Each structure stands twice: as C-alpha cells, then as structure tokens.
Amino acid sequence: MHSFNPLVKVFDNDESAAAASMTLSNRQKFKQVSPPASLYDRLERLGFDQLRRTKRFKKLKQKQYEKAKKDEKYEQRQKSDVHYKLPHLTFYAGAKAASSFPADTLLEVGFVGRSNVGKSSLLNALAETTIVRTSDKPGLTQQLNFYSAGSKFMLVDMPGYGFAHAEEEERESWLELIDTYINERKALKRIYVVIDGRHGLKVADLEFLKELDKKRVKFQVVLTKCDLVVLPTLARRLMVVENDIRSYRHAVRDVLAVSSKSQAGINQMRKEMLSLTGHLHPAKDKPSRDKEHE
Ligand SMILES: Nc1nc2c(ncn2[C@@H]2O[C@H](COP(=O)(O)OP(=O)(O)OP(=O)(O)O)[C@@H](O)[C@H]2O)c(=O)[nH]1
Ligand SMILES: [Mg+2]
Numbered sequence: 001m002h003s004f005n006p007l008v009k010v011f012d013n014d015e016s017a018a019a020a021s022m023t024l025s026n027r028q029k030f031k032q033v034s035p036p037a038s039l040y041d042r043l044e045r046l047g048f049d050q051l052r053r054t055k056r057f058k059k060l061k062q063k064q065y066e067k068a069k070k071d072e073k074y075e076q077r078q079k080s081d082v083h084y085k086l087p088h089l090t091f092y093a094g095a096k097a098a099s100s101f102p103a104d105t106l107l108e109v110g111f112v113g114r115s116n117v118g119k120s121s122l123l124n125a126l127a128e129t130t131i132v133r134t135s136d137k138p139g140l141t142q143q144l145n146f147y148s149a150g151s152k153f154m155l156v157d158m159p160g161y162g163f164a165h166a167e168e169e170e171r172e173s174w175l176e177l178i179d180t181y182i183n184e185r186k187a188l189k190r191i192y193v194v195i196d197g198r199h200g201l202k203v204a205d206l207e208f209l210k211e212l213d214k215k216r217v218k219f220q221v222v223l224t225k226c227d228l229v230v231l232p233t234l235a236r237r238l239m240v241v242e243n244d245i246r247s248y249r250h251a252v253r254d255v256l257a258v259s260s261k262s263q264a265g266i267n268q269m270r271k272e273m274l275s276l277t278g279h280l281h282p283a284k285d286k287p288s289r290d291k292e293h294e
Pocket of ligand 2: 133141157
C-alpha cells in the first residue's frame, strides 16, 4: 500500500512542492529552536524590549532573563550606547536601464528583497529622513534609485523581486536590471537582503541568495518589520534564518533584526554600515531636536 504524501496530492509543480516542504520544515525547525537568555538580552539592547512576551515565554525564560539584565556588564553596555548618524541623504540618480547607472565613484550598499518588505522604509530609518518614497502597496520602487550619503557613499534602493501583481514582462526587466547591477558594479560593497521578520526566508529569497552566492557578492540578511512579532518569535526567527544561511559562503553570518517603525536595531545597523564604508565616527547622543540637522 502507498503511503499518503500530501505534497504530491496538493501541488502539481516542483516549486510549490518545494515551498510547502520548506514551510513545513520551517515550522518544525521553529518548534525545535530554544533561544538562549543571552539572545533575549541582545535583542533588548537593540531596542526590542517593547515587544510583547508570551505567557509561555515568561514562565520559561523570565528568571534567566531578569538575571541577565541585572548583570553588571549589561549595565555598562547600556551606558556606553552612542547614537550613530549617517551622512545627510540626497537623491542622486534613478536608473530604469543599466545605461543610466551613474559613474561608480563612491562605495555603494544595495537593498534588495521581495516587494513590500520595507526596503525603502529602511533607507529612511537609517538616514533619519523621509525622502525615500514608500507605500503600503507592493511595487512602488520600479527602478534603481541611488542616494548619496553626504558624498561619502551611496545607498541603492531597488525594486522588489517576487512581486506577483506586476506584469510578467515588467518583473523580468526589474530582475534583469538588478542582475546587471550586481554583476557589473565595481563600487558595490555589500547587498542587504531585506526579509519580512514575520515570515522568514521564502523560496524566492532562497533562489536569490543562491544567485548572489554564485556571483560571489557579499550579502547580509536583514529581518525587518520586527515590531510586528512577539519577542520569542523574533528570537527563534533569528536563529532559524542564521541557520538557513550557514551554507552560503558569501553570507555574513550575523543576521540583523530591525524595525523602521520603532527604530529598534537601526542604530546598530548604521554603526555596521559606517564601519563597512570606512566612515565610523561615533558621536555622543544628542538631544532629538539636533538630530534632524547634520
Ligand atoms: N510595522 C512596520 N511596517 C513597516 C516597516 N517597514 C516598512 N513598513 C511598511 O511596509 C510597507 C512597505 O514599505 P516600503 O518601504 O515601501 O517597502 P518596499 O520593500 O520598498 O516595497 P517595494 O518598493 O514595493 O518593493 C509600508 O506600508 C511601510 O509603512 C516596519 O519596520 N514596521
Ligand atoms: Mg521600495
């Protein structure tokens, strides 16, 4: 007698079956991981202390967690927090075709990811600005947009991949443009692959990561919209995604967790970007009134 395989019954193509099997195994992986108290401590320091704890979490972890908080080192780390600032962001160029890419004179960091995950919002949060257009509807960014950070380096916002509602032709042309940019751009220092923290890596993401790895482009995964999950889910998500990308040779091992809405994790990401581009000059935190000015 044949054993029942729900994947064969429900899905009639390989990609859907792969998606389903990944979802199932992700769920299993999720149940299995047990984040250590030090991870909760790290997330709290990043600013995720406002996230809701579940009752189960409180029961399991609260003692360990409170102990970590009382730790002397934790107090010192809290006190040494500084506010990092990106140089003032201005729109530099937009490109619908490779022929319109500006000359690559400055180092660049690119932001890619599925539509609507929050790439453009992340640029705004990092640079403490609102100049990058965002929308609650997927597919707003339709070209490569180059933003100059105080003539020091560039942030490059890209259209989303895996956007189901765009015309097939349009989607293909966006992918081609992203592909050409990644293949040819000498100034490209790093790609940030932005993932929705509620969902983790999808099939389209894994395919994209595989391509990046083949191209030998250094990339780092960033979980965003992390304000929309509870703290134990975020901790687990981080562990699962970090495990999922272990086999990619060109992936940065640490996965970043951020929220453009609550600002959690944003300061840490700024610090890493400044360090990456050779412009890390920490300045003591200033009153918020001054933060709007360079
Ligand atoms: N709660 C929450 N919402 C967010 C966050 N980041 C972005 N959003 C919302 O998500 C929606 C999409 O944001 P965008 O920044 O336009 O997304 P995108 O990835 O640039 O989208 P495309 O340009 O279409 O590829 C907007 O409604 C944002 O307000 C976040 O960290 N938390
Ligand atoms: Mg966008």
